[in-house]
Amino acid sequence: MLPFVERVIARDPGEKEFHQAVREVFESIVPVLDRHPEYRQARIIDRLVEPERVIMFRVPWMDDAGEIQINRGYRIQMNSAIGPYKGGLRFHSSVNLSILKFLAFEQVFKNALTTLPMGGGKGGSDFDPKGKSDNEVMRFCQSFMMELCRHIGPNTDVPAGDIGVGAREIGFLFGMYKRLRNEFAGILTGKGLGWGGSLIRPEATGYGAVYFAAEMLATRNQTLAGKTCLVSGSGNVAQYTVEKLLDLGAKAVTLSDSNGYIYDEEGIDREKLAFVMELKNVRRGRILEYAAKYPNAVYTPVDPTLDTNPLWNHKAECAFPSATQNEINSKDAQNLLHNGVYVISEGANMPSTLDAIHLYIDNKILYGPAKAANAGGVAVSGLEMSQNSLRLSWSREEVDGRLQNIMKSIHQASVEAAERYGDPGNYLMGANAAGFVKVANAMLDQGLV
Numbered sequence: 504m505l506p507f508v509e510r511v512i513a514r515d516p517g518e519k520e521f522h523q524a525v526r527e528v529f530e531s532i533v534p535v536l537d538r539h540p541e542y543r544q545a546r547i548i549d550r551l552v553e554p555e556r557v558i559m560f561r562v563p564w565m566d567d568a569g570e571i572q573i574n575r576g577y578r579i580q581m582n583s584a585i586g587p588y589k590g591g592l593r594f595h596s597s598v599n600l601s602i603l604k605f606l607a608f609e610q611v612f613k614n615a616l617t618t619l620p621m622g623g624g625k626g627g628s629d630f631d632p633k634g635k636s637d638n639e640v641m642r643f644c645q646s647f648m649m650e651l652c653r654h655i656g657p658n659t660d661v662p663a664g665d666i667g668v669g670a671r672e673i674g675f676l677f678g679m680y681k682r683l684r685n686e687f688a689g690i691l692t693g694k695g696l697g698w699g700g701s702l703i704r705p706e707a708t709g710y711g712a713v714y715f716a717a718e719m720l721a722t723r724n725q726t727l728a729g730k731t732c733l734v735s736g737s738g739n740v741a742q743y744t745v746e747k748l749l750d751l752g753a754k755a756v757t758l759s760d761s762n763g764y765i766y767d768e769e770g771i772d773r774e775k776l777a778f779v780m781e782l783k784n785v786r787r788g789r790i791l792e793y794a795a796k797y798p799n800a801v802y803t804p805v806d807p808t809l810d811t812n813p814l815w816n817h818k819a820e821c822a823f824p825s826a827t828q829n830e831i832n833s834k835d836a837q838n839l840l841h842n843g844v845y846v847i848s849e850g851a852n853m854p855s856t857l858d859a860i861h862l863y864i865d866n867k868i869l870y871g872p873a874k875a876a877n878a879g880g881v882a883v884s885g886l887e888m889s890q891n892s893l894r895l896s897w898s899r900e901e902v903d904g905r906l907q908n909i910m911k912s913i914h915q916a917s918v919e920a921a922e923r924y925g926d927p928g929n930y931l932m933g934a935n936a937a938g939f940v941k942v943a944n945a946m947l948d949q950g951l952v
Contacts, residue, residue, distance in 0.1 A: 505529060511552055518601035520828060520853070524608050525552055527857060531932040532939050534924040539943075545951075547943045554607065556580040559600070560650040562628060564643045567636055576647050578626035578654055578662075581607035584945035587658055588624030589614055589881060589888075591665030594672065596631040602828070603627060606665075606852055610881070612938030613874040616913045619885035624660055626651070632667050633787070644675035651676075652683050655690050657891070663692040663884045666827065669739065669784075670695060670705075689891030692884035696896075701887035703902040704880075708850060709743030710903070711879015711910050712823055712871070716848035717751065718914035719869040719930070728752035731819040733844070735759045735812075736826035737783050737790050740850040740877070744823050745776050757814050759826060760790045763804035764814040767797065811835050818842045825850030833858035840866055849873040864929060875913050875934035882909045 508526050515521060529548060536542055558578040566572055577600065580588045590610040593603070603625045611623030628647060632640050654660060664673055673693045680690055687699075694700035703710070717727055730753045734741050737758045745755040754770035758779060767775070778796055782788045794802035803813055815822065815835040822844050824830055828851065831839070836859035839847070847863060848871040849855065855863070863870040883906055890896055897905075913934070920940070921933030 505533075507548060515601075515604075518604060520601045520605040521608065523829075523857060524605040524853060527853070527860065527931075528608075528612065528935050528939070531929075531935045532924075534926070534932075535936045535939060538924070539940075541947065542943050545947055547946055550946065551582065551611070551942070552608065554579050554581045554604065555583060556654075557600075558626075558654055562630065562643065562647050562650070564639075564646045566639050572643075574628050574630040574643070576626070576628045576650060577603050578651060578660070579603045579607040579624055580654070580660060581623045581625070582611045582942060583622035584942050584949060585615060586620035586622045588660035589621035589663070589884065590623055590625040591627075591663045592668045592672075592676075593625070593627035593665040594630050594632055594667030595627070596629055598627045598629045605828070609852055609874050611942060612935060613878045614881055614885075615938040615941040616875060616916060616934060617878050617882040617885060617909055618912050619882060619909075621881065621885050621888075624662070625665075626662055627665065627668070630667075632672065637671065640672060641675045644672055645679040648676050648679040649683065652680050655680075657689045657888070661690060661692060661884075661888055663881070666738070669693075689888055692887040694887070699887075699891050701883060701890055701902055702897070702899040703906060704883045704887055705739055706743040706746070707883035707906055708740045708877050708880030709745075709825065710747045711882065711906060712740070712744055712825070712848045712850040712876045713747040713751065714879065714907055714910040715871045715876040715914060716821060716823070716846055716869075718911060719846060719848070719871055722918075723869070726751070727821070730754070730821050730846075731756060732821040732823060733757045733815060733817060733819045733839075734823045734825055735764070735814055735830060735854075736824075736851065737779060738825075740880075741823075741825040742776065742780055742783070744825055744850055745771055745779075748823075749773060749776070753821065755823075756817065756819070758790055758793070759814055761805070762789050763791060763802055764812075765790055765793045765800045765802050766814075766817060767793075767800040769799055811838065815839050816842065819844050821846040821848070823848055823850050824854035826854065827851055828853045829856050831855045831859045833862060835859065836862040840868070845869060847871065848876040850877050852877065860931060864931060867928060870930055872931045872934050874938065875917050875930060878913055879906055879910055882906060
C-alpha cells in the first residue's frame with residue numbers, strides 16, 4: 504500500500520469506503536505523479552483528500568403519528584478548483600461521513616471528466632424515505648433545507664438527487680429553498696420540467712453508461728446489438744440503462760432491489776420495463792412482483808449467508824452494476840469472467856471492490872469505471888445549470904446529443920491518458936489520470952488556497 508494511503512487511513516480511521524476510493528485513484532496515477540514532480544511539491548494529493556468544507560447538522564421533523572424524529576444531515580464540499588461544488592444528495596439509512604466523503608471525492612474527478620466547469624461535492628442524510636408517507640418526506644425535506652440553504656447557491660454549490668432522492672424529494676427541497684430565500688434560482692438539478700428541469704436528466708446516468716459501453720466496444724469494432732446484459736438495481740439508473748440497451752438492440756435479463764433479484768431469460772422488453780417503472784416509481788413496490796406478473800422470470804431472494812451475489816452468475820457479455828457501492832466482490836468478478844462477460848460499465852458509484860477491479864484489469868476486459876461510465880448524470884445536471892443560467896430550455900434531441908458527445912469526450916480522454924502514461928486500454932488509469940491532471944493544474948494556477 505502507498506505510504507500516502509496509509510497516512511489517510513491513520514488520519515481518518517474507520518472510513519473504509521473513503522479509504523477504498525482514495526486507494527483506487529492514487530494507486531493508478533503513480534506514473535502521473537512521477538512525471539509531474541510539481542504535484543508532489545505542491546502537495547496536491549494531500550489537499551485533494553481533505554474536503555474544503557464538511558457541514559454536519561441536526562434534522563428534526565415530525566412523523567404522521569405526531570412523534571418527533573431526529574436525523575443527521577451532511578454536505579461535503581470537497582473541491583471547487585474548476586467550478587461550483589456539484590454532486591447529489593443521498594437519503595438512506597446507510598449514509599455516514601465515510602460514504603459521503605468517498606462519493607464527494609469520486610465526484611471531483613467525474614465532474615472534471617465531463618468537460619463542464621463543476622467542482623465536486625456530495626451530501627445527504629441517514630433518513631430513509633422508504634415506507635414514509637409523502638407528508639413525512641415533505642416535512643423531513645423542509646427541515647433539511649432549512650439548514651442546507653445556508654450553504655448552497657447557483658455559483659457556490661448545486662446539489663442533485665441520488666439514492667432516495669428523486670423528483671418528489673427535489674420538489675420539496677426546492678420549494679422550501681424558494682420560500683426561505685425568496686428567490687427562484689438554479690440551486691438544485693433534477694427539477695421538474697415545468698419549473699427549470701432539463702429533458703433527459705432522469706435518463707442521463709443510465710443512458711450515459713450504455714453510451715460509454717458502446718464507445719468501448721467500438722474500439723474492438725463491435726456494437727451492443729445482440730448482446731445479453733446483466734443489470735443490477737431497479738431504480739432510475741437501472742431503468743434507463745435497460746431502455747437504452749433496448750434502443751441499441753441489446754437484451755437485459757436481470758434487475759434487483761434490496762430484497763432480491765429477477766432473472767428473465769427472455770429479456771426485459773418495453774412492456775416489462777414499463778411495468779417496472781410503474782412498480783418502482785409510482786407504487787414503490789418490490790421487484791418480487793415482477794416474477795408474479797411474468798411467471799417465466801425467476802425471483803431469487805437475498806441470502807445474507809452467501810459471499811457472492813448470484814445475479815452476477817449468469818451467461819452474458821455485458822454487465823451494468825447500477826445499484827450501490829461494493830456490490831461486486833472478487834468472487835462475483837470471477838463469476839462474471841467465467842460466464843463470458845467482457846464489458847463492464849458501472850452505473851453505480853464504486854460498485855466493484857478493489858480486488859474485483861484488479862481482476863478486470865488483469866484480464867484486459869473492457870472496464871468502464873464509475874467516474875467515467877456514470878458521468879452522464881452529472882453531465883446533464885451541468886447542462887441543466889447552463890439552461891437555468893440562460894433561462895432557456897433545450898429540446899430532448901439537443902440534450903441527448905450533447906450527452907452523447909460528452910460521453911464520447913470522456914471515453915477519448917480516458918483512452919488518451921492511459922496511452923500517455925504507459926498503460927493503453929486501462930480505462931481506470933486513464934479516467935483517473937485525465938480527471939486528476941485537470942483538477943491538479945487548476946489548483947496549481949490558483950495558489951495555496
